[in-house]
Amino acid sequence: MMKEGTANFVDILLAILLPPLGVFLKYGCHVEFWICLLLTILGYLPGVIYAIYAITK
Incomplete structure (x- = not known):
């Protein structure tokens, strides 16, 4: 079972x-x-950075 703060490869890819x-x-x-x-609407890169942060926190 994964911890709440972990993300798998598919989550990061998405x-x-x-x-x-x-x-x-x-x-x-x-x-x-x-x-x-x-x-993401304002800029693709800030959306990606925030998404990775939100998923892995």
Whole structure:
């Protein structure tokens, strides 16, 4: 069983390819998803960085 703070390869890959989707699959439609969506709209790289941070924290 994985700890809550760990992420597997698929989670990280989704965070890189489609950042809001990766965050949505982990948190649902909560504030983390909306932050990631906004950052991705403003710039792809900030969205990726936040998604990886949110998934691995």
